[in-house]
Amino acid sequence: ETGVTQSPTHLIKTRGQQVTLRCSSQSGHNTVSWYQQALGQGPQFIFQYYREEENGRGNFPPRFSGLQFPNYSSELNVNALELDDSALYLCASSLAQGPNTEAFFGQGTRLTVV
Amino acid sequence: RKEVEQDPGPFNVPEGATVAFNCTYSNSASQSFFWYRQDCRKEPKLLMSVYSSGNEDGRFTAQLNRASQYISLLIRDSKLSDSATYLCVVNMSPAGNKLTFGGGTRVLVKP
Numbered sequence: 001e002t003g004v005t006q007s008p009t010h011l012i013k014t015r016g017q018q019v020t021l022r023c024s025s026q027s028g029h030n031t032v033s034w035y036q037q038a039l040g041q042g043p044q045f046i047f048q049y050y051r052e053e054e055n056g057r058g059n060f061p062p063r064f065s066g067l068q069f070p071n072y073s074s075e076l077n078v079n080a081l082e083l084d085d086s087a088l089y090l091c092a093s094s095l096a097q098g099p100n101t102e103a104f105f106g107q108g109t110r111l112t113v114v
Numbered sequence: 115r116k117e118v119e120q121d122p123g124p125f126n127v128p129e130g131a132t133v134a135f136n137c138t139y140s141n142s143a144s145q146s147f148f149w150y151r152q153d154c155r156k157e158p159k160l161l162m163s164v165y166s167s168g169n170e171d172g173r174f175t176a177q178l179n180r181a182s183q184y185i186s187l188l189i190r191d192s193k194l195s196d197s198a199t200y201l202c203v204v205n206m207s208p209a210g211n212k213l214t215f216g217g218g219t220r221v222l223v224k225p
Contacts, residue, residue: 033212042118042201042215043158056212090157092213103213105157 003027004093004106012112013081021076021109025093031055032074033103034066035090043090049074086113115140120202120216127192127223134188135219137202147178147185148203152218158201161187192223 003026013019025032031050035043045058049068063079072093078085088110092103120137127133139147147164162169164176164185175188189196202216 035213035215040217042120042217043213045212045214048212056207058212102160102163105159107157 004091004104006089006091006106006109008109009107010110010112012114015081015083015113017081018077018079019081019111021078021089021091021111023074023076023091023093023106025072025074025091026104029093029095029104030072031094031101032068032072033092033094034074034076035092036060036085037088037090037108038084039087046076081113083113086111116217117141117206117214118202118204118216120219122217123220123222125219125221127189127196127221129192129194129223129225131192132188132190133192133221134186135200135221136184136186137216137219138182138184139202139204139214140183141204141206142180142183144183144204144206146205148205148213149174149176149185149187150201150203150215152199152201154199158215161200189221192221194223194225197221197223 005024007022033048034046037043047057048055052068065077068074088108090108091106094101094103149161150158151161152158164178168177173190177186199218201218
């Protein structure tokens with residue numbers, strides 16, 4: 001177990017709805033990153049939060065937004081859901097910054113948009 | 115062109131055999147390199163970091179070739195439990211931990 005927990009584990013939403021996914025980082029980790037993994041593909045970087053500030057963003061539209069709280073837990077919000085948003089959403093936490101810092105992944109939230 | 119490219123496989127490997135596969139990356143300024151393992155419907159887990167001098171962890175050997183911009187993973191004496199998708203991961207950011215993943219190479223070890 002990595003100590004990174006995500007909720008819910010599975011979710012079904014209707015196109016056009018909004019969704020909030022949650023992540024509790026490993027104890028002491030102040031950096032949280034979110035990834036989207038479509039079926040048969042590798043995870044794609046959505047954005048990263050470091051000490052409650054967004055610290056980099058991938059190629060995702062503004063309807064993907066996030067928050068990090070003082071306890072370093074994080075939320076991913078997706079508005080106006082589209083069918084292509086169906087994917088496994090992974091949260092990864094790490095301690096501080098640096099290119100060799102190991103990232104620990106949660107088990108993911110599997111989102112299905114119908 | 116994708117930033118990190120992998121042969122998707124599958125590589126069908128007899129138990130006990132050796133298998134090797136590569137990954138290429140496009141950004142010559144990439145900072146660090148990893149192999150992650152992902153089991154079906156599970157989260158990725160770090161298998162090993164990849165260093166310029168090459169490194170070995172038990173039956174697993176990773177190599178980095180910066181000049182040709184590829185990394186490799188070799189698995190010796192394959193076990194049934196090695197069946198998984200192996201993700202090549204590159205950190206292209208010097209300041210952060212923004213990982214760029216390849217699409218994964220699927221390995222199936224068979225008796």
